[in-house]
Amino acid sequence: MPLDAFALVVVAGLFAVVAGINDGGALLATGLKLPAVRPVTGIAVLAGFVAVVPLVTHQVALTFVTRLGSFQEPGGRIATVVAVVSALAVVSVLSAKGRPTSLTLAVVGGLTGAGLGWGLRVSPGWVALVLAFGLAAPFAGGLLAWVLIRVLVATTTARGLARWHWAGFLLQTLAYAANDAQKMLAVFMIALGFTGAPPQYTTLAAVLFAFGILYGLPKAGRTLSREIIVSRPPHGVAAELASGAAVIGCAAAGMPVSMTQAIAGGLIGAGVAQGGGRVRWYAAGRIAAAWLLTLPASGLLGWGLALLVKGFASVRLS
Numbered sequence: 653m654p655l656d657a658f659a660l661v662v663v664a665g666l667f668a669v670v671a672g673i674n675d676g677g678a679l680l681a682t683g684l685k686l687p688a689v690r691p692v693t694g695i696a697v698l699a700g701f702v703a704v705v706p707l708v709t710h711q712v713a714l715t716f717v718t719r720l721g722s723f724q725e726p727g728g729r730i731a732t733v734v735a736v737v738s739a740l741a742v743v744s745v746l747s748a749k750g751r752p753t754s755l756t757l758a759v760v761g762g763l764t765g766a767g768l769g770w771g772l773r774v775s776p777g778w779v780a781l782v783l784a785f786g787l788a789a790p791f792a793g794g795l796l797a798w799v800l801i802r803v804l805v806a807t808t809t810a811r812g813l814a815r816w817h818w819a820g821f822l823l824q825t826l827a828y829a830a831n832d833a834q835k836m837l838a839v840f841m842i843a844l845g846f847t848g849a850p851p852q853y854t855t856l857a858a859v860l861f862a863f864g865i866l867y868g869l870p871k872a873g874r875t876l877s878r879e880i881i882v883s884r885p886p887h888g889v890a891a892e893l894a895s896g897a898a899v900i901g902c903a904a905a906g907m908p909v910s911m912t913q914a915i916a917g918g919l920i921g922a923g924v925a926q927g928g929g930r931v932r933w934y935a936a937g938r939i940a941a942a943w944l945l946t947l948p949a950s951g952l953l954g955w956g957l958a959l960l961v962k963g964f965a966s967v968r969l970s
Contacts, residue, residue: 672864
């Protein structure tokens with residue numbers, strides 16, 4: 653295996669773990685106040701969906717690999733290593749502070765910056781389209797949750813809410829596996845030069861993702877389930893259903909979006925529907941600030957590191 657491919661496979665594995673740390677806690681956080689889905693069961697279901705769903709559809713992974721830029725061309729592996737390292741650096745700093753951010757935004761920024769720094773073709777139109785969907789997803793989640801919380805409160809008993817929680821969790825998990833999770837598969841695609849979804853690599857990504865969840869659940873989960881709103885069980889269920897529907901809609905268009913953003917939007921929408929005082933706007937503002945910082949920070953870091961690595965390689969070869 654070429655050295656650049658080996659390096660990218662190692663980075664892809666680390667990336668899958670960080671995806672679990674960053675995304676997994678957020679996926680489970682909305683239902684922590686309901687006993688219907690235990691954390692161990694939730695992690696197992698999440699990992700299973702992440703392993704299996706890409707075997708059916710992996711259009712979002714192809715968007716990362718072939719539509720944002722030419723990362724399967726010569727130099728693409730090194731640029732992708734730089735992009736992922738940049739994304740991980742930015743997200744790890746924010747995660748360490750308990751500020752769940754969008755790993756998808758970080759990867760899009762890192763790929764854009766590293767691609768430009770390395771001299772690869774980057775599609776401004778696709779980058780802009782992905783960002784537009786990324787911005788729309790939390791608002792769509794918020795609007796849907798604003799409606800759903802009213803319906804749930806008016807029509808659902810405590811036992812019925814537990815069933816809706818299972819339905820919302822499964823919908824949210826399916827949406828994540830069909831969309832946000834496929835950034836992990838995309839890195840393996842670039843590293844090893846395939847465009848399908850071999851089961852051994854989807855399974856590997858799922859196992860590493862599950863390890864990340866075990867580590868990241870306490871911190872990321874606490875931020876969304878307790879800090880962003882004064883949460884009650886119906887808020888979490890409404891957010892699950894709303895974010896799942898919004899993200900599946902984006903997956904159908906092949907557009908990668910952040911499940912974390914959609915969940916946060918859903919929680920805020922559900923909170924506002926029962927009075928804006930339930931929303932802790934200071935915490936919500938800190939999370940939004942982390943999102944706004946993520947893409948430009950990872951893009952600039954990717955661009956600078958790509959220039960540095962390319963310059964160093966040119967000196968070594970001359």
